[in-house]
Amino acid sequence: MEMIVLSGIQCSGKSTLYQQKFAETHVRINLDTLKSRRKEMALFSSLIEEQRMVVIDNTNPTMQDRAKYIGAAKQVNYRVVGIQLDVPISIAVARNLARINQAKIPDGIIQSTFRKMQPLSLSEGFDEIVNIRFSSHQRPEVTRIVK
Numbered sequence: 001m002e003m004i005v006l007s008g009i010q011c012s013g014k015s016t017l018y019q020q021k022f023a024e025t026h027v028r029i030n031l032d033t034l035k036s037r038r039k040e041m042a043l044f045s046s047l048i049e050e051q052r053m054v055v056i057d058n059t060n061p062t063m064q065d066r067a068k069y070i071g072a073a074k075q076v077n078y079r080v081v082g083i084q085l086d087v088p089i090s091i092a093v094a095r096n097l098a099r100i101n102q103a104k105i106p107d108g109i110i111q112s113t114f115r116k117m118q119p120l121s122l123s124e125g126f127d128e129i130v131n132i133r134f135s136s137h138q139r140p141e142v143t144r145i146v147k
Contacts, residue, residue, distance in 0.1 A: 002026070002053050003073040007060040007120060008085030009113045010105045011092040017085070017132075018057050026053040041068075048072055061116040063124055070125040079127045082120040086133040089114050122147050 004026065006014040018028050027047055034040045047054050054073075060066050066082070073080050092110050120129045122145060129145040 001051050001073075001077070002079045002081065003048075003069065004055045004081045004083060005060055005066055005069055005120075005126075006055065006057050006083050006085065007066065007117075008087060009059060009061075009089070009092050009117065010110050011095040011099075012085040012087040012134075013095075013132075014057050014059075014085055017083070018055050022055050026055045028055050028057050030057040032058075044069065044072070048076055048078070051076070059113050061113055062118050063121070066120075066124060074125050080125055082124070082126040082129045084120045084129065084131045086131055088134065091134055 004022065006017065008014050015030070018026075022028075029040060029044055029047070031037070031040050034043065044054070044056075056069050058065070060069075070080050089110060092114075093107055096105050096107075096110065120126060120131070122129065127147050131143045131145075133141045133143070135141070
């Protein structure tokens with residue numbers, strides 16, 4: 001089984017990545033959709049128990065934020081992949097302004113999350129890390145680190 005943990009500031013493309021690459025194979029867990037940590041953790045626990053493939057689609061800025069998912073998945077022998085979407089604030093803010101049919105996020109919240117961001121590390125328990133770096137609105141640079 002596989003669990004993917006997405007990490008990146010708001011408007012970095014996490015949900016779009018899920019829709020384009022994982023929607024047909026993995027169940028999405030997203031705090032914004034579920035509205036409470038209790039519901040999020042209940043869904044996560046049931047999916048792990050059922051041995052379902054999962055994507056954690058939250059900002060997950062710190063090691064502490066990611067640890068609860070990684071630890072639980074590792075206990076039941078999941079392969080854990082971290083995907084870091086490294087997007088400059090300027091691009092995230094521009095994407096936020098261009099949102100249609102979605103609530104706009106205050107710039108201060110995006111900046112606050114950016115300041116909290118800690119890079120993913122194999123020492124957290126990831127089996128693989130994929131860093132997707134956007135330096136402009138063009139094609140991203142992708143780097144893979146495998147255990």
